[in-house]
Amino acid sequence: GQNIDQPTEMTATEGAIVQINCTYQTSGFNGLFWYQQHAGEAPTFLSYNVLDGLEEKGRFSSFLSRSKGYSYLLLKELQMKDSASYLCAVRPFGGATNKLIFGTGTLLAVQP
Amino acid sequence: EAGVAQSPRYKIIEKRQSVAFWCNPISGHATLYWYQQILGQGPKLLIQFQNNGVVDDSQLPKDRFSAERLKGVDSTLKIQPAKLEDSAVYLCASSLVAGGYNSPLHFGNGTRLTVT
Numbered sequence: 137g138q139n140i141d142q143p144t145e146m147t148a149t150e151g152a153i154v155q156i157n158c159t160y161q162t163s164g165f166n167g168l169f170w171y172q173q174h175a176g177e178a179p180t181f182l183s184y185n186v187l188d189g190l191e192e193k194g195r196f197s198s199f200l201s202r203s204k205g206y207s208y209l210l211l212k213e214l215q216m217k218d219s220a221s222y223l224c225a226v227r228p229f230g231g232a233t234n235k236l237i238f239g240t241g242t243l244l245a246v247q248p
Numbered sequence: 249e250a251g252v253a254q255s256p257r258y259k260i261i262e263k264r265q266s267v268a269f270w271c272n273p274i275s276g277h278a279t280l281y282w283y284q285q286i287l288g289q290g291p292k293l294l295i296q297f298q299n300n301g302v303v304d305d306s307q308l309p310k311d312r313f314s315a316e317r318l319k320g321v322d323s324t325l326k327i328q329p330a331k332l333e334d335s336a337v338y339l340c341a342s343s344l345v346a347g348g349y350n351s352p353l354h355f356g357n358g359t360r361l362t363v364t
Contacts, residue, residue, distance in 0.1 A: 169352060178339065179291070179355045184352065186349060227349065230349055232279075232303045239290050240290045
């Protein structure tokens with residue numbers, strides 16, 4: 137079966153650093169994706185990890201440990217516009233069946 | 249490049265009525281997905297197309313939901329008859345290459361369906 141867990145909500149302060157965790161159990165693994173979704177808008181792609189380690193993209197970084205079934209998204213120098221839902225998604229299969237399976241999302245509120 | 253286009257943006261219907269959603273993927277994207285996102289949850293895959301063929305429809309409630317992708321470009325998703333629990337945002341997404349493991353999905357803004 138497939139199971140992806142994330143915290144439901146988090147709160148952080150503008151200018152601070154926040155880490156959003158994701159654990160997964162899937163029947164296969166071909167990569168983990170993080171998406172950002174503002175209320176009423178489409179999810180937008182943030183990052184992709186397939187090998188263990190840290191991927192850095194500006195203020196956002198994503199980490200993966202395949203042996204632990206664990207990932208986190210790190211947001212630095214938080215801004216008010218970072219208030220959004222952050223979705224962790226796993227690609228269990230390759231080939232034509234390359235769908236993404238999503239967690240429930242973590243709603244991040246950035247406070248002044 | 250133009251993004252994934254969806255219409256309508258909002259739709260309100262009564263239960264037992266029918267409704268259809270339309271999606272135009274990013275040009276050149278062979279793979280198209282329909283996801284259902286219930287409030288407070290992550291998107292759930294309903295159906296995936298590769299060109300005009302169905303790759304995965306294992307979670308599509310086939311007694312009431314149908315989808316097609318004629319000519320391998322635009323797609324429509326239909327619900328007939330609608331139930332209250334179908335109230336959700338219906339997201340269409342496309343990706344460039346099936347089998348490209350790092351190929352992200354690009355989402356449209358979705359259609360917010362309310363069934364009363």
